[in-house]
Amino acid sequence: MSVFAAERTVAINAVLRASEVCQKVFKQLVSTETITKKDKTPVTIADFSAQAVVNTILYKSFPNDPIVGEEDSGDLRDEPLDEEKLLDAIDRGSYPGGSQGRMWTLDPIDGTKGFLRGEQFAVCLALIVGGNVQLGVMGCPNLPVDFNAPEGERGCLFIAEKGQGAFQRNFSSTEETKIHVSDISSVSEASFCESVEAAHSSHDDSAQIASLLGMTKPSLRMDSQCKYCSVSRGDADIYLRLPTRADYEENIWDHASGSILIQETGGEISDINGKPLDWSLGRTLKANKGIVAANSKIHSKVIEACNKHFNK
Numbered sequence: 001m002s003v004f005a006a007e008r009t010v011a012i013n014a015v016l017r018a019s020e021v022c023q024k025v026f027k028q029l030v031s032t033e034t035i036t037k038k039d040k041t042p043v044t045i046a047d048f049s050a051q052a053v054v055n056t057i058l059y060k061s062f063p064n065d066p067i068v069g070e071e072d073s074g075d076l077r078d079e080p081l082d083e084e085k086l087l088d089a090i091d092r093g094s095y096p097g098g099s100q101g102r103m104w105t106l107d108p109i110d111g112t113k114g115f116l117r118g119e120q121f122a123v124c125l126a127l128i129v130g131g132n133v134q135l136g137v138m139g140c141p142n143l144p145v146d147f148n149a150p151e152g153e154r155g156c157l158f159i160a161e162k163g164q165g166a167f168q169r170n171f172s173s174t175e176e177t178k179i180h181v182s183d184i185s186s187v188s189e190a191s192f193c194e195s196v197e198a199a200h201s202s203h204d205d206s207a208q209i210a211s212l213l214g215m216t217k218p219s220l221r222m223d224s225q226c227k228y229c230s231v232s233r234g235d236a237d238i239y240l241r242l243p244t245r246a247d248y249e250e251n252i253w254d255h256a257s258g259s260i261l262i263q264e265t266g267g268e269i270s271d272i273n274g275k276p277l278d279w280s281l282g283r284t285l286k287a288n289k290g291i292v293a294a295n296s297k298i299h300s301k302v303i304e305a306c307n308k309h310f311n312k
């Protein structure tokens, strides 16, 4: 039985509304409206708007729940936008995270670079309780509903609750379809799903790991946690994220909803050393390096190859 039925309904509504806002802003957006944050990454008015929408909807139903959101209104300081309500809603996402109690984590637009290119991005929301991800909802406005019909309908929602399996539905209908990772057991026949941005996940290292595993299929490259969605419904077999810098810590909002989606579709997820992801340490996964997600039959083989490659 669903433990978080009310949270599930509210999260779906929030993610759908935020996804619609992103689509509307995209139609009007020009690239000059992009701000560069202190960490040199881009952020748009859509990221702020989507965070404000989700935070406002969550607050109505769960006023006591803290939120670990990516954006903070400080980056909007120099913009001609200073409506207190909007800024306050955005800043409700400033929770530092940790191991205690329940909290939401939100990436209002994951894959901002994909969003700006008109490619893949996702609105990602997850509920974490006592350091464990319990619920994940992702809205992917540009993702084809069916991988084999890339020119067909786009816009899908992915929902995973601990112990309840995972489901995909279209933006246009409330009907949910159960999904599953691929059941491939021969890793040489598998394919990677990885970042478009080589600065986020090393393409050179992944090519060498593919060759160690005897893999010959080209990688499926896309931005955002849509990669988790693609692996969770079997479009590709392995989500690989390889560190490009020793000092980079992955953010919890970049992986929380994707991780439960993988686990609830029969997959396994860890860092590149096979270590479980630790959500209890604050806003980042500071105890982990990179990500490997795949079905249970091939996950350990990918970890072995990572070990071999990085410890050579």
Ligand SMILES: Nc1ncnc2c1ncn2[C@@H]1O[C@H](COP(=O)(O)O)[C@@H](OP(=O)(O)O)[C@H]1O
Residues within 6 Å of the ligand: 041, 070, 107, 109, 110, 111, 112, 113, 114, 195, 196, 197, 199, 200, 201, 222, 223, 224, 225, 244, 245, 248, 251, 254
């Ligand atoms: N050096 C780095 N290594 C790994 N991830 C990084 C990175 N610099 C930024 N990112 C993160 O990569 C995310 C996008 O991942 P991907 O390449 O899989 O689409 C960004 O999320 P946002 O787009 O929400 O800012 C950002 O948080």
Ligand SMILES: [Mg+2]
Residues within 6 Å of the ligand: 041, 042, 043, 070, 112
């Ligand atoms: Mg960002």
Ligand SMILES: [Mg+2]
Residues within 6 Å of the ligand: 107, 109, 110, 111, 253, 254
């Ligand atoms: Mg992100």
Ligand SMILES: [Mg+2]
Residues within 6 Å of the ligand: 047, 070, 107, 108, 109, 110, 111, 112
């Ligand atoms: Mg983001």
